[in-house]
């Protein structure tokens with residue numbers, strides 16, 4: 492059973508003809524985009540998309556979603572996956588390296604819906620926090636992250652030597668903070684370090700609901 496497909500299809504049903512949708516990144520969102528593409532074809536509806544990465548832009552284009560820009564539109568709805576979802580619905584995102592645009596698009600949307608399978612649920616946040624950094628600032632930012640109690644590692648690329656370079660031309664530090672008791676406070680402190688572009692903590696106040704695909708094939712909706 493493909494749980495990501497089930498939850499992606501479920502949320503694709505929420506999109507209405509003419510909607511502007513913020514489109515996150517990752518394998519669960521890929522299922523959402525494909526399901527939306529099927530609806531566009533079979534129901535002859537028009538959906539406008541604001542993608543958050545090259546991955547979601549290319550997939551949206553090949554599935555009939557019309558790409559528009561955040562400079563001209565704010566989305567009615569943003570849909571995205573997550574790497575970890577805490578009980579209070581705060582999130583860690585960015586294990587796919589796209590959290591900066593994902594946060595900007597989610598923040599600008601009237602409604603932010605998260606789609607995950609149940610493996611992403613956790614009592615509190617304790618996964619590593621991705622931090623996007625301007626390349627020349629990487630050493631200073633690592634020092635500052637250590638002073639906040641984190642253990643930073645530069646994310647290494649696969650099938651390329653050296654570090655991952657984001658869609659925005661920056662580097663990523665994956666930072667282990669253990670259990671994060673106050674996610675919003677840590678997020679604010681990370682973003683106040685000069686050279687940090689954005690971090691992957693999404694405070695719960697940003698999230699409207701989380702659709703969770705269960706192993707049974709059922710989809711549960713978590714709200715605050």
Ligand code: 5RP
Nearest residue numbers: 517518519572585587588589
């Ligand atoms: C990318 C993200 C993704 O939403 C997150 O990694 C979840 O991906 P997947 O659905 O493949 O597990 O934050 O930056």
